[in-house]
Amino acid sequence: xxxxxxxxxxxxxxxxxxxxxxxxxxxxxxxxxxxxxxxxxxxxxxxxxxxxxxxxxxxxxxxxxxxxxxxxxxxxxxxxxxxxxxxxxxxxxxxxxxxxxxxxxxxxxxxxxxxxxxxxxxxxxxxxxxxxxxxxxxxxxxxxxxxxxxxxxxxxxxxxxxxxxxxxxxxxxxxxxxxxxxxxxxxxxxxxxxxxxxxxxxxxxxxxxxxxxxxxxxxxxxxxxxxxxxxxxxxxxxxxxxxxxxxxxxxxxxxxxxxxxxxxxxxxxxxxxxxxxxxxxxxxxxxxxxxxxxxxxxxxxxxxxxxxxxxxxxxxxxxxxxxxxxxxxxxxxxxxxxxxxxxxxxxxxxxxxxxxxxxxxxxxxxxxxxxxxxxxxxxxxxxxxxxxxxxxxxxxxxxxxxxxxxxxxxxxxxxxxxxxxxxxxxxxxxxxxxxxxxxxxxxxxxxxxxxxxxxxxxxxxxxxxxxxxxxxxxxxxxxxxxxxxxxxxxxxxxxxxxxxxxxxxxxxxxxxxxxxxxxxxxxxxxxxxxxxxxxxxxxxxxxxxxxxxxxxxxxxxxxxxxxxxxxxxxxxxxxxxxxxxxxxxxxxxxxxxxxxxxxxxxxxxxxxxxxxxxxxxxxxxxxxxxxxxxxxxxxxxxxxxxxxxxxxxxxxxxxxxxxxxxxxxxxxxxxxxxxxxxxxxxxxxxxxxxxxxxxxxxxxxxxxxxxxxxxxxxxxxxxxxxxxxxxxxxxxxxxxxxxxxxxxxxxxxxxxxxxxxxxxxxxxxxxxxxxxx
Numbered sequence: 001x002x003x004x005x006x007x008x009x010x011x012x013x014x015x016x017x018x019x020x021x022x023x024x025x026x027x028x029x030x031x032x033x034x035x036x037x038x039x040x041x042x043x044x045x046x047x048x049x050x051x052x053x054x055x056x057x058x059x060x061x062x063x064x065x066x067x068x069x070x071x072x073x074x075x076x077x078x079x080x081x082x083x084x085x086x087x088x089x090x091x092x093x094x095x096x097x098x099x100x101x102x103x104x105x106x107x108x109x110x111x112x113x114x115x116x117x118x119x120x121x122x123x124x125x126x127x128x129x130x131x132x133x134x135x136x137x138x139x140x141x142x143x144x145x146x147x148x149x150x151x152x153x154x155x156x157x158x159x160x161x162x163x164x165x166x167x168x169x170x171x172x173x174x175x176x177x178x179x180x181x182x183x184x185x186x187x188x189x190x191x192x193x194x195x196x197x198x199x200x201x202x203x204x205x206x207x208x209x210x211x212x213x214x215x216x217x218x219x220x221x222x223x224x225x226x227x228x229x230x231x232x233x234x235x236x237x238x239x240x241x242x243x244x245x246x247x248x249x250x251x252x253x254x255x256x257x258x259x260x261x262x263x264x265x266x267x268x269x270x271x272x273x274x275x276x277x278x279x280x281x282x283x284x285x286x287x288x289x290x291x292x293x294x295x296x297x298x299x300x301x302x303x304x305x306x307x308x309x310x311x312x313x314x315x316x317x318x319x320x321x322x323x324x325x326x327x328x329x330x331x332x333x334x335x336x337x338x339x340x341x342x343x344x345x346x347x348x349x350x351x352x353x354x355x356x357x358x359x360x361x362x363x364x365x366x367x368x369x370x371x372x373x374x375x376x377x378x379x380x381x382x383x384x385x386x387x388x389x390x391x392x393x394x395x396x397x398x399x400x401x402x403x404x405x406x407x408x409x410x411x412x413x414x415x416x417x418x419x420x421x422x423x424x425x426x427x428x429x430x431x432x433x434x435x436x437x438x439x440x441x442x443x444x445x446x447x448x449x450x451x452x453x454x455x456x457x458x459x460x461x462x463x464x465x466x467x468x469x470x471x472x473x474x475x476x477x478x479x480x481x482x483x484x485x486x487x488x489x490x491x492x493x494x495x496x497x498x499x500x501x502x503x504x505x506x507x508x509x510x511x512x513x514x515x516x517x518x519x520x521x522x523x524x525x526x527x528x529x530x531x532x533x534x535x536x537x538x539x540x541x542x543x544x545x546x547x548x549x550x551x552x553x554x555x556x557x558x559x560x561x562x563x564x565x566x567x568x569x570x571x572x573x574x575x576x577x578x579x580x581x582x583x584x585x586x587x588x589x590x591x592x593x594x595x596x597x598x599x600x601x602x603x604x605x606x607x608x609x610x611x612x613x614x615x616x617x618x619x620x621x622x623x624x625x626x627x628x629x630x631x632x633x634x635x636x637x638x639x640x641x642x643x644x645x646x647x648x649x650x651x652x653x654x655x656x657x658x659x660x661x662x663x664x665x666x667x668x669x670x671x672x673x674x675x676x677x678x679x680x681x682x683x684x685x686x687x688x689x690x691x692x693x694x695x696x697x698x699x700x701x702x703x704x705x706x707x708x709x710x711x712x713x714x715x716x717x718x719x720x721x722x723x724x725x726x727x728x729x730x731x732x733x734x735x736x737x738x739x740x741x742x743x744x745x746x747x748x749x750x751x752x753x754x755x756x757x758x759x760x761x762x763x764x765x766x767x768x769x770x771x772x773x
Contacts, residue, residue, distance in 0.1 A: 006062025258295030323371035591630030
């Protein structure tokens with residue numbers, strides 16, 4: 001921890017202390033000014049801090065600390081080297097503790113004058129009224145700066161003491177809504193997680209990720225901060241968001257449609273019998289397994305006598321179709337319910353669950369693309385080592401899953417086959433029909449009862465504005481899910497030729513994409529043109545022509561169901577949908593064109609080569625909106641297409657081919673874009689300079705060019721991008737050294753390292769109490 005010292009002679013100095021030797025100190029809470037106004041760590045080191053407006057805060061804090069008999073003090077603007085990512089990460093996770101351990105916290109309110117002043121001829125405004133209106137109360141980091149320290153004193157803009165947080169507890173409670181008990185020092189663990197999360201509602205932060213990071217100490221959890229991921233990505237592991245999206249996409253959840261399971265003998269035994277610890281709900285595609293599990297999680301959530309965690313696999317989303325994703329999701333839910341589990345995450349986290357009954361629910365196991373055997377091994381291990389964990393799984397009735405689960409003790413293993421409960425499933429379908437289409441009396445036709453997804457699609461067609469004759473729609477609906485898809489395709493094929501070709505391309509593109517695509521990304525890959533707003537509008541129009549195959553949520557396009565992907569990928573439909581290899585090649589080819597027309601040097605217009613990535617604010621009109629997916633995944637599609645489209649790919653891979661030209665012309669621009677997209681990728685050049693490029697994207701043109709070997713191909717091709725203002729360049733070797741990469745991340749010395757069994761991962765531990773992989 002770094003602390004400032006302000007001597008009586010007016011000299012400012014900065015000192016570093018190990019965790020066990022930190023002296024008593026004061027700490028400042030304030031509202032930041034413009035970036036250029038605040039004193040930075042570099043300013044203090046170089047002595048260039050006195051000319052900045054923020055220097056008055058340093059003088060104020062130093063003088064107050066000396067008045068209180070404290071030699072040292074801490075200010076966030078200048079005691080953290082924000083260019084050092086490891087240090088910034090450590091500081092963010094230590095912030096609550098640093099404020100908590102401070103002898104005094106001084107709140108400097110620049111917008112609160114001390115003197116009474118005339119506001120009109122009728123009344124006089126006091127400092128308390130300005131205090132209530134202060135911007136300090138809307139600042140995000142205020143939350144922990146108010147709650148963590150035991151002694152918080154408020155000062156006006158003239159530096160005069162107004163009062164302390166104990167005396168002002170009622171006013172602060174009225175301003176913020178935070179309970180007085182929390183303000184006056186009651187342990188935060190006495191308040192529920194949900195209650196603590198509500199405290200941040202009306203607070204604003206410069207970077208949206210800070211809304212998550214400022215809660216770390218308040219929730220007593222630890223994570224590695226990563227600016228640029230946004231709050232959406234920070235909460236990517238929260239299965240509650242996915243569950244809500246699934247329910248909305250599928251037309252809502254009806255309580256009566258799943259309650260039949262509660263009386264099923266297998267479910268009752270699993271829930272009440274300590275021996276029955278695994279229930280596998282299995283069935284063919286589109287039998288309603290996912291909605292069934294949505295309902296059962298709601299049912300299990302009603303009791304507070306146990307913990308509940310759930311995860312819904314999505315094979316169409318690269319981030320949610322692997323074993324790692326399910327572990328992140330399950331742990332996120334559990335830690336949200338039991339913050340004390342956070343301390344076990346560095347140990348064997350599941351062992352901490354053995355003390356309380358815990359239900360773990362995983363839907364659509366068959367959609368786990370990566371490491372499914374490892375996940376099943378974990379499930380089997382937990383069942384054999386604890387009787388306090390119960391698993392509820394669903395999947396298609398696939399042989400690999402069946403064989404793995406067979407190894408579980410027969411008494412602990414239960415299954416529920418939907419085919420054997422056709423009557424109950426039919427009843428659930430009928431309830432859905434009654435709810436959605438109660439005004440159509442003839443919907444009791446038995447032809448609609450077998451497939452939940454069929455009914456949902458028919459309902460969606462009925463809800464469209466052009467559905468003039470609902471009865472006719474229902475009567476013409478074919479039996480069988482694929483037959484229903486065939487009918488939807490027949491309608492698409494009746495479109496004008498240009499629209500038909502665009503719909504076929506769009507559906508094929510979505511079916512092979514590695515994640516749900518943004519409307520602008522999808523439109524660009526389908527060769528639609530126009531500005532982003534026009535592109536989005538045209539893509540929406542095209543999606544509307546694609547029947548009910550697709551759904552849009554938050555401008556992201558999803559397949560309505562996994563069975564749609566299977567249907568489109570079926571070789572028998574090659575006459576309708578293009579071959580998968582062709583689609584991969586087209587995406588790769590179009591991606592190169594998009595990047596070649598978009599990427600350029602300093603695409604975000606950053607001010608300086610050393611501009612840190614954690615301070616980059618995405619422009620309102622983001623030039624990477626249409627090309628982000630292409631920047632990240634063009635190589636993936638190239639690899640897939642080489643296996644099927646070898647002739648065309650070989651031409652692109654040759655010297656002078658499309659890839660050669662792209663890399664020779666746009667390689668550095670692509671690296672910059674990858675950094676701005678927060679992606680860690682590419683090989684030798686990137687690995688050698690990855691630290692500099694990840695920290696400051698424009699370093700691809702400075703450090704990476706200046707310090708590359710003289711015979712480096714990248715240096716040769718992009719010599720034009722080398723910084724002209726570097727007149728004295730260091731003598732470099734002719735070729736790359738044996739060092740492929742320098743690993744960074746720890747703020748202290750490294751104690752030990754270990755390789756994974758496959759030699760693809762290296763783990764290291766440090767005296768700073770961190771582990772890096």
